[in-house]
Amino acid sequence: MSFATIDPTTGKTLRIFPAHTPEEVEARLRRAEETFRTFRHTSLAERAGWMRRAAELLEGEADAYGRMMTQEMGKPLEAARAEARKCATACHYYAENAERFLADEPVDTPPDTSFVRYQPLGPVLAIMPWNFPFWQVVRFAAPALMAGNVGLLKHAHNVPQCALALEELFLRAGFPQGVFQSLLVDVAGVRRLIEDPRIRAVTLTGSEGAGRDVGQRSGQQLKKVVLELGGSDPFVVLPSADLDRAVETAVKARLINNGQSCIAAKRFIVTQPIYEEFERRFVERMRRAVVGDPQDAKTEVGPLAMVSIRDGLHDQVERSVAAGARLLLGGLKPSGPGFWYPPTVLANPPPGSPAYTEEMFGPVAVLFRAKDARDALRIANDSPYGLGSSVWTRDEAEQRFFIDGLEAGTVAVNGMVASDPRLPFGGVKASGHGRELARHGLLEFLNIKTVRLSNPSAPAPAQTPAQANE
Numbered sequence: 001m002s003f004a005t006i007d008p009t010t011g012k013t014l015r016i017f018p019a020h021t022p023e024e025v026e027a028r029l030r031r032a033e034e035t036f037r038t039f040r041h042t043s044l045a046e047r048a049g050w051m052r053r054a055a056e057l058l059e060g061e062a063d064a065y066g067r068m069m070t071q072e073m074g075k076p077l078e079a080a081r082a083e084a085r086k087c088a089t090a091c092h093y094y095a096e097n098a099e100r101f102l103a104d105e106p107v108d109t110p111p112d113t114s115f116v117r118y119q120p121l122g123p124v125l126a127i128m129p130w131n132f133p134f135w136q137v138v139r140f141a142a143p144a145l146m147a148g149n150v151g152l153l154k155h156a157h158n159v160p161q162c163a164l165a166l167e168e169l170f171l172r173a174g175f176p177q178g179v180f181q182s183l184l185v186d187v188a189g190v191r192r193l194i195e196d197p198r199i200r201a202v203t204l205t206g207s208e209g210a211g212r213d214v215g216q217r218s219g220q221q222l223k224k225v226v227l228e229l230g231g232s233d234p235f236v237v238l239p240s241a242d243l244d245r246a247v248e249t250a251v252k253a254r255l256i257n258n259g260q261s262c263i264a265a266k267r268f269i270v271t272q273p274i275y276e277e278f279e280r281r282f283v284e285r286m287r288r289a290v291v292g293d294p295q296d297a298k299t300e301v302g303p304l305a306m307v308s309i310r311d312g313l314h315d316q317v318e319r320s321v322a323a324g325a326r327l328l329l330g331g332l333k334p335s336g337p338g339f340w341y342p343p344t345v346l347a348n349p350p351p352g353s354p355a356y357t358e359e360m361f362g363p364v365a366v367l368f369r370a371k372d373a374r375d376a377l378r379i380a381n382d383s384p385y386g387l388g389s390s391v392w393t394r395d396e397a398e399q400r401f402f403i404d405g406l407e408a409g410t411v412a413v414n415g416m417v418a419s420d421p422r423l424p425f426g427g428v429k430a431s432g433h434g435r436e437l438a439r440h441g442l443l444e445f446l447n448i449k450t451v452r453l454s455n456p457s458a459p460a461p462a463q464t465p466a467q468a469n470e
Helices: 022-039 044-060 062-073 077-102 135-146 160-172 187-195 208-220 243-259 272-288 307-323 373-381 396-405 438-443
Strands: 002-006 013-018 105-109 112-120 123-127 150-154 180-182 201-205 224-228 233-237 265-271 326-329 344-347 364-370 390-392 446-453
Touching: 002 062, 002 160, 013 160, 022 123, 022 150, 022 180, 022 187, 044 062, 044 077, 044 135, 044 160, 062 077, 062 160, 077 135, 077 438, 123 135, 123 187, 135 150, 135 160, 135 438, 150 160, 150 187, 160 180, 187 208, 201 208, 208 224, 233 243, 233 373, 243 265, 243 272, 243 364, 243 390, 265 272, 265 373, 272 326, 272 344, 272 364, 307 326, 307 344, 307 364, 364 373, 373 396, 390 396, 438 446
Parallel strands: 123 150, 123 201, 150 180, 201 224, 233 265, 233 390, 265 364, 344 364
Antiparallel strands: 002 013, 105 112, 112 446, 326 344
């Protein structure tokens, strides 16, 4: 087996990388386990210094890293450069805050002295996707490494250069050999890794199907697992919204990363009084979106990452139209080389159709007409997913209603959903469980250890009923 860099603009294979042999995988696993024994005892000051150096490399070489991302998965070049710079912000954030996050927490339990201590678990397997090939790795690696864990990355098969560059990045930053390693392995290899007792925890960003498989296998091994899965984020627009800003943000939120983002807005739910005007403006702005070479600064939408993604998306569109959705724009699969798909807008698909129930991973927007705010909330929550959500209204009561009522890990009010190192990130329902980023992401891969020091000269406390039943 091998891993290939395939140019999404032409479909041509640019480079091929051989998979790691079983012997190479074993050597890397052994190195990870051995490195953890010493790395866990390095000081937080040492780790912070290495993490700051990683941030400096990401900032200084953002153009080179961006071109690598664009070449392998087709995102617009400036967005790829921005991704590298965003990774640097996460490295800086954990370098500055990890010591505070990991400090012992005293707990008042007289006559004993008690505290909570945070300790690393060991080698963590990260199974990561191609759509944000640097960011989704760094948002796992920065907190995990600062906490004293070591990482093993199984990256998506179509971004092998990014996978190897990330391993090199952490080595160049000064982290010891074995702290962060990439593994070029297939699905069977991933399953063997999950079963290996040296892997102490697993994190996956990927599809719902992959999440179910990894979650089940990790559960069988009684291993901690974090799952960040798909999303079909609602973008709700109510009559008091600033319609100009809402439309412009809606288009940006749908087309970001060529439409290939789990937190991209995908379902646009607009109430009756403003629906027609929103539809007209939205379709016109989507029509004007510039599709082209992702290396060109004017391009808003590049190719999709793989031919299978493009063909699967087109099949969802065709089946949705056949089921009764109105096609307002696009929907025609281009002929010729490359994995292109035009900005597409569907309206009011019936329940059960792909556009109603499934995640559309590409530049396809779905419009829904709602009767009022309560109907809009009903439609927004009528989804198996619950990752991000956005609501547009200047009415404070409506804002509270949707903040409370939306079934999602994130609610953006009058803005676009975006991940931020300072805020926890993750979903509910079929969008997964666990959290990344902020302090919450760092705590996911720690042993939260309770320590209780009894004073031997103090009189023994009376046993409580609760203790008697322990």
